[in-house]
Amino acid sequence: MFNPLSYKTQKWIIVIGFLLVPMTLLCTFTFYPAVKLVYLSFTDWDGISPDKKLIGWSNYAEVFDNPKIFGVFLHQIPYFLVGVVQNMFALLFAVLLNGKLKGRNFFRVLLFLPFIMNGVAVAFMFQFVFDTTNGSLNALLDAIGLDGWKMSWLGNKDIVNYSLASVGFWRFMGYNMVIYIGALQAIPGDMYEAATIDGASGVQQFWYLTLPHLTKIIELNMFLTISGALSVFDLPFVLTAGGPAGASTTFVFKTVETAFQFNNYGLASAMSVVLLLITVVILGIQSKVINRKGE
Template sequence: MSGSYKRQRVIILIAFLAIPLLLLGTFSYYPAAKLLYLSFTDWDGISSTVEFLGLDNYREIFSNPDLFGVFLHQIPYVLGGILQNIIAITFAVILNSRIKGRNLFRVLLFVPYIMNGVAVAFMFQYVFDTNNGSLNALLGNLGLYNLQQSWLGETSLVNFSLASVSMWRYVGYTMIIYLGALQSIPGDMYEAATIDGANRFQSFWHLTLPSLSNVIQLNMFLTLSGALAVFDLPFVLTKGGPAGASETFLLKTTETAFTFNNYGLASAMSIVLLGLTIVILLVQNLVLRRRGRD
């Protein structure tokens, strides 16, 4: 009887695991393996013949500034992401205190995140419009005519403008993560710090920030990996313009695949993007471990 029960239990476990593993292999592992294979080939996405190129696609990526060089366009997104985390921690600390209307402010800050990305892009298209945009109109009403710009038409400003939209959209989401972490810190720790004579800044610096270290690590990884994979804002607002100044690596990847039908090179670019994301995670973990030992 026990042997029959064990056999039935094994059959049930296999049956429950078979379908998820099959779906995982079909829609995750197989496409990933196929992508890796195609990154070493020359394929137009239509022909049945696939020419093996070895490492030529990767050499093309790292030697061609029009491909790998577009990562420079994403530096403003990285800077905006760092500022986004600073603002999010500030709002989280403020809204974690007992102030009137804190729930309303939490909702207002979180609403941009749940908005559709394309809708956000179209909304800011009117904000940044050179002639009729609300931003230039506001600057004009304040008498700051010298600050009026073509926010999406200047090569030196376009990426900062797009990065500011991304920061506005995700700061509420980042704040909610920090807020959850803050609420998990025991209040007794702050009471003990107050008894020891610590002021608010000292409590924040020596108690709050160390308690948030793991969450900061998570949010910084999400921020940096998101900065590498920016697509929707430049695609909708600028199409990579002006003169390719706002092209991102992911936008360049989709253009290589679907416009120029070079699926082999596009696959290699996807692998490079994945590799850079893994490198960021490893470097971040290494730096934090060293700080922890010190």
């Protein structure tokens, strides 16, 4: 049977047919909401009224001028600092468990297990750990003779964010470790054999051989760490509700509060756009720094 369509035309029809559904979903659930978010950031929409009055850059000016909004980024510094330490420990455990350690698979599973647990369940579990009166952490300190260290871990505004960040350390360290292990297994073993023959110590092999091969993976894990530190929400929401006195309020927490509690969707949209831009800038700087050191 004669087909009037050329091979090239048929090929384009097939390509467009396969791309039509995913591109439609991508535009519907990604591109359109993103454009709508930027548009709403220039309005005073309350989330209910059909009227959306354009107010220019007022919302963005409010984000940067109001210390109660932009200042909450300071509360997320502990998450970043703990995240950096978390990556160091993840790399350390990855190196140890990538060797010929007896029971290494058991320890891999043990360290990875917290990551697959539900975030809200983890938060509720640590609510009992940090409880001032009957918490297991204070009970442990009391049992080992460090009762002077007992405190209100979630009620002290100076340490509450470090307490919350430590939960993330426990939960995500195993995940980062698994990524590092995968990268370590991709390094040819004969390179280490040659380095050993040349008299390189274990520390020298790690510094001059292992780390240069992990540059891209370190960049990936730091990307996850920084983006996670900037978008923390579930832990302070469940454990402290932003307290005490707003000391653990994060930027995403403030954005949700602005939208759903104060019905200021225009300002909340501007806050979301600002968060996206700050994340892109920070990750761009991080990429340049890590790549420069890798070279």
